Amino acid sequence: MDLRVRALETVLAAKGYIDPAALDVLIDTYQTRIGPRNGARVVARSWCDPVFRDWLLADATAAIASLGYSGRQGEHMHAVQNTPTCHNMVVCTLCSCYPWPVLGLPPTWYKSAPYRSRAVRDPRGVLADFGVVLPAETEIRVWDSTAELRYLVIPQRPVGSGHLNEEQLAALVTRDSMIGTGLARSPGAAP
Numbered sequence: 001m002d003l004r005v006r007a008l009e010t011v012l013a014a015k016g017y018i019d020p021a022a023l024d025v026l027i028d029t030y031q032t033r034i035g036p037r038n039g040a041r042v043v044a045r046s047w048c049d050p051v052f053r054d055w056l057l058a059d060a061t062a063a064i065a066s067l068g069y070s071g072r073q074g075e076h077m078h079a080v081q082n083t084p085t086c087h088n089m090v091v092c093t094l095c096s097c098y099p100w101p102v103l104g105l106p107p108t109w110y111k112s113a114p115y116r117s118r119a120v121r122d123p124r125g126v127l128a129d130f131g132v133v134l135p136a137e138t139e140i141r142v143w144d145s146t147a148e149l150r151y152l153v154i155p156q157r158p159v160g161s162g163h164l165n166e167e168q169l170a171a172l173v174t175r176d177s178m179i180g181t182g183l184a185r186s187p188g189a190a191p
């Protein structure tokens with residue numbers, strides 16, 4: 001795969017279709033400037049501000065854009081909220097569709113065939129592999145991401161986080177908790 005990508009890049013650059021410097025800027029942007037910290041700020045705001053949370057659930061694209069996060073691979077967003085009785089988890093069964101503006105680039109496992117097939121067949125088993133064991137009566141909803149619509153999971157606000165401000169809350173929101181393969185960290189838990 002690495003060789004194929006390099007070969008393709010070389011040919012496209014030689015033909016003048018792409019500028020390697022522009023490609024470097026794009027890759028650096030998604031690796032360092034855009035990432036799960038953006039999504040964590042969205043989640044923390046929704047935990048602190050019920051009006052924002054309602055907006056996020058009604059029109060995620062607009063609510064997320066109001067915090068400055070929009071663009072490629074995030075043109076149409078939908079937010080799903082975890083509750084004590086329902087846990088949401090996201091997969092792209094076809095390929096690797098993922099909300100770049102809020103989560104950055106997808107982790108390798110998200111793109112792997114085993115995750116993509118098992119997430120729908122055995123979501124509880126996949127969650128267990130990630131160390132997440134939910135009560136048997138908790139409903140698990142699996143959302144199949146597409147190029148047209150991408151999902152952001154709003155994890156449950158951790159118990160004992162009532163005294164934290166928005167920035168401190170954002171630090172508890174992990175990437176996996178926004179995909180649904182993890183939970184938000186408890187205050188005081190090791191990062």
Ligand code: FE
Binds near residue numbers: 093094097098145147
């Ligand atoms: Fe996809």
